[in-house]
Amino acid sequence: MSADRQHRLALILLIVGAVLISASGIYVKLSETGPTSTGFYRMFLSMPVYWIVLLIEARQRRSSSKLAPARPISRRGWGALWISGFFLATDLIAWHWAMKYISVAAATLLACTAPIWVALLGFLFLGERFSAKFLAGLAVSIAGVSLLILGGSRGLTVHDGLGVVLGILAAVSYAFYLRGVKAARDTLRVSQVMFWNAVIASAILAPIALATEAALVPQTIAGWGAVLGLAMTSQVIGQGLIGWSMAHLSAAFSSVTLLLTPVASAILAWITLGETLTALQIGGGVAVLVGIILAKPAARQAVVGPEGAEDAATPSKGVAA
Template structure:
């Protein structure tokens, strides 16, 4: 830690990393307090976030190649489809299970990324990763109260959060395939646009109204879009330019902790002993798997 924060630039990056992780960790609170349904909230999250991305793309020289042909545009749009599925499933899980469970299980995405890399790209899987995977699965069982409680009432919500993690892994893998050709900003514009287009008809079909009717409702979606999606992700992205990726990835472990604390303070969601122990085991499993 002392070596990472040795220079003023690195100290600024470390502060950005921590603030960004905390900002992202607050996103489930905005979703829970939103006066709209989970799909409509997800739509506003990406559609409002698209505005600063478009502004930056118009004022920043990107220096990457221009997309040419239908194939390139499809590759740029595909991650947004996965992102829409991820946000829709995760926002839905927040209505079906506790904030702590939904946020924690959604952070299994790095595990699915590695499994997907092995299945699709034949990336080698190390014994350390398998150990972390086993540890994370044990933690999920403990989180639910042991094998006897696996059929509990929140099981559907927990399963939906895991589905969200699977879709986010697909998003990360698809972005990884096009990142060598296109800039981060170009990818963010196209994927955010694609996610908004996918989420709008789903929100209209299942929830009807997609427009907040009160000032508080607008405040929740604006906060979700600008504080969590643009601000949080932007600060973490800035920090990645100066800090080791392995160290920066620890923000994934910070987010469920922040979410659980905020849910306890603002939503009166208690964290039981079994849930706390299971959560710590899952976090340890994710950390070990990422090192592997």
């Protein structure tokens, strides 16, 4: 597959992944367990699916002479996995708790200030430099996010202070998670990254849930349906598509494109939870779309791996977006 086609496919799958994970807030609201327990089920229930995928890949490698044997995970790969897994757990804790204090849309939108932190991390620590076009797109998208927050039927008040702090913590954590996934995808397949992220995050979430929450187990079929839907839709499919795409797109542009998540989340919250959409929020959603179009890098700037590189990309340098 050519680099241009691979880039277009990655962008399409990233958008699909963003739309799918937008349903996360609905599942969390419907969950019968505590916020941290809900995050644990999201990761733990996704592990068997990833494990099956790993087994299928291993069988394909044994039966095909065209596929090289799987290489052991390097020290750098493990470091990236631990960073992404740890901060994914932190993100889930902060974001799920934030929705206990503020609306689904507000919590999601605050968490989606992550592109600012992704770009800042790249600028400060990875030597990435961003084009004026990308920065303009980022600014327009963040302005759209602000309209979505401020234009909602439930404005943020001083009583929402803890929810705001948790939302920002979720954003910073998700930025580190995306950077970790990007680093891991330089050398690892998406199935490896998603499986080990699930293992690491589950190991962190389980003891915290046991120590802080009483509602640990869903009590009804609907409750189990909520956590299972969260695991399959948002984690396995949604985050899986995002993880695959990030081998072929820059972390900064990916994070901006993921701002489609709050747009879709606000629409879903309006449909299922009655959280009304105002004219300002609709305008904010349009601004997010315009910002993503502006931030999209030219094809020659897209971060892609060499063709046939076993679904793993090479590290990016220079202008990131």
